[in-house]
Amino acid sequence: MKNYKINYFVYLLLSFIALTISCKKDWFDAKSDINKAVPVTVQDFEYLLDDWVTMNQLTPGLAELGSDGHFMLESAWSGSIISSVERNGYTWTKSLATTNVGDWNESYKKISICNLVLDGLKKIKVSQDQDKYNRVKGNALFHRAKNYYDLAQIYAQPYQSETAATDMGIPLKEGIDITEPAKRSSVKVTYEQILSDLHSSINLLPLLPELPTRGSKCAAFAMLAKTYLALGDFANAGLYADMSLSLYNKLIDFNTVLPTATSLGRFNLETIFYAQRSTSYFSTYRTGYYTVDPELYALYDANDLRKSRFFTLSAGNILFKGSYNNSAGGITAGFNGLAVDEQYLIRAECFARVGNPSAAMNDLNNLLKTRWSNQVVYPIRTATNTEDALRQVLLERKKELLFRNIRWSDLRRLNFDSRFKVTLTRTIGGKTYTLEPGSYRYTLPIPQDVINLAPQMKQTPGW
Secondary structure: HHHHHHHHHHHHHHHHHHOOOOOOHHHHHHHHHHHHHOOHHHHHHHHOOOOHHHHHOOOOOOOHHHHOEEEEEEHHOOOOOOOHHHHHHHHHOOOOOOOOOOOHHHHHHHHHHHHHHHHHHHHHOOOHHHHHHHHHHHHHEEEHHHHHHHHHHEEEEEEHHOOOOEEEEEEOOOOOOOOOOEEEHHHHHHHHHHHHHHHHOOOOOOOOOOOOOOOOOHHHHHHHHHHHHOOHHHHHHHHHHHHHHOOOOOOOOOOOOOOOOOOOOOOOEEEEEEEOOOOOOHHHOOOOOEEEHHHHHHHHOOOOOOHHHHHEEEEEEEOOOOOOOOOOOOOOOOOOOHHHHHHHHHHHHHHOOOOOOOHHHHHHHHHHHHOOOOOOOOOOOOOHHHHHHHHHHHHHHHHOOOOOOOOHHHHHOOOHOOOOOOOOOEEOOEEEEEEOOOOOHHOOOOOOHHHHOOOEEEEEEEE
């Protein structure tokens, strides 16, 4: 019965959204009928947010598509199944049509649901079960912030404090007014909205969630840590990673994971908040369409269990199987949620950034011990200075947080530091493509059909 209600209300909401693209007269003619059907109670709104197929799946994958560490196979490139959106994302170009982009459409669908919930909650007079009301409101704010963050890593220009007030961010929409014109905010305003939603959610959410698909204080702290890291605010990033870990800090002992396991499992021990990446981009997850970079694979020590728990060899290709998601025959797409290991690495990086290398290495060792074979003594990592600690932590971020939409964000922020910037190169279809540090192409173009519908929406410079 609960699933039926969730699907029923989602159907009504999608009908509501479909009406918004009809002409204005038709909308007002239909509005009175819709008002008889749309969700109106706190429980109704919780059903909407608990529809995990809509709210927790089909999250953006373009960031992973353009990252380093893996390559598309020539046989996949020459086939007809690879979409124009995937081809453009993989080669950092806009040579083919950029329309009907799922990353954009699905994220804003989720944001529309959050706005509908928040708008509806304002009209409810709470006479009882204030905790439930708060939980639903906090969850809507958390989901909206997470979706804005995901979109910002793709469609907002990378954060630079000197130019954030004028650099292009993403469209922000808080209400459900269909007549409000869509326009891009600045990068500064984009991140202010994300931070505002997250901070507002903290006092409303429970410490830990009843379901891993819901927000919680622990998850909100984790998202704040990610957001402040993107802003280069290492003091706050470290603070909120620490607050998240103070609520939940369990790590998987990889010695308990069979080397034949096909994944690390959906809702596993380290999951703080579950979200699943889009299945649209085959070259980021599907057998026969990609291979892991052999140079990345070679970075793992023989006693590092990630080498056998993260990867498998198939027909000469190195495949990733370490997703925090179920996997069967390369069909299930990757994890795009929040996990404990990432919080350890954020806190470790921030310790190194603020001049505490011993604390940074302590966090790094606590994580890596759980990834090391118990058949040998774990070699305790040390650092000669803060920069050595920082370099070790950043390398482990690259090795640990694979296929999670994280590497692209790291490349964007680290390319502003001459010590860590890299040039990406890939050859496919007889052509070589290069992505230089600081390139405008680290911000993907707004889909052309969006620009066509909203001419006031400015395209990112360079595209």
